Amino acid sequence: MSLEGLKDLFFGSDKEREDSNMAEETKGLIDPSMLVGDIITKHPLAAQFLMECGMGCIHCPASQMESLAEACAVHGIDGEEITDALNDYLLEHNA
Numbered sequence: 681m682s683l684e685g686l687k688d689l690f691f692g693s694d695k696e697r698e699d700s701n702m703a704e705e706t707k708g709l710i711d712p713s714m715l716v717g718d719i720i721t722k723h724p725l726a727a728q729f730l731m732e733c734g735m736g737c738i739h740c741p742a743s744q745m746e747s748l749a750e751a752c753a754v755h756g757i758d759g760e761e762i763t764d765a766l767n768d769y770l771l772e773h774n775a
Contacts, residue, residue: 709767712749712759719748719766729769733762 710719710726716738720727730738734755737743743751748766752759 709770710748710763712752712763713747716743716746716748716751723770725770725773726766729766730762733757733765 710723716730716735720730720738720743727738730751734757735751738751746754748763749759752762
């Protein structure tokens, strides 16, 4: 077996490592179980993004006790889709 083959066997292919690195970049940003208030505190840019998605009441007292998934459900928005889009947005803006 070649050295390159051994490297892929032990460490995965370049594509697998790239996919893993991308997953690590988004890991720890936003997940649907996080409270809206905590998201906005940690990532202030998220406020504008969420308002543009139809969540105009993100600064209301309920946001302090409501998860992103719950807030999306109330507004009839797909929580996973918003989470993915928000993570992409935050990565683009280095938030």
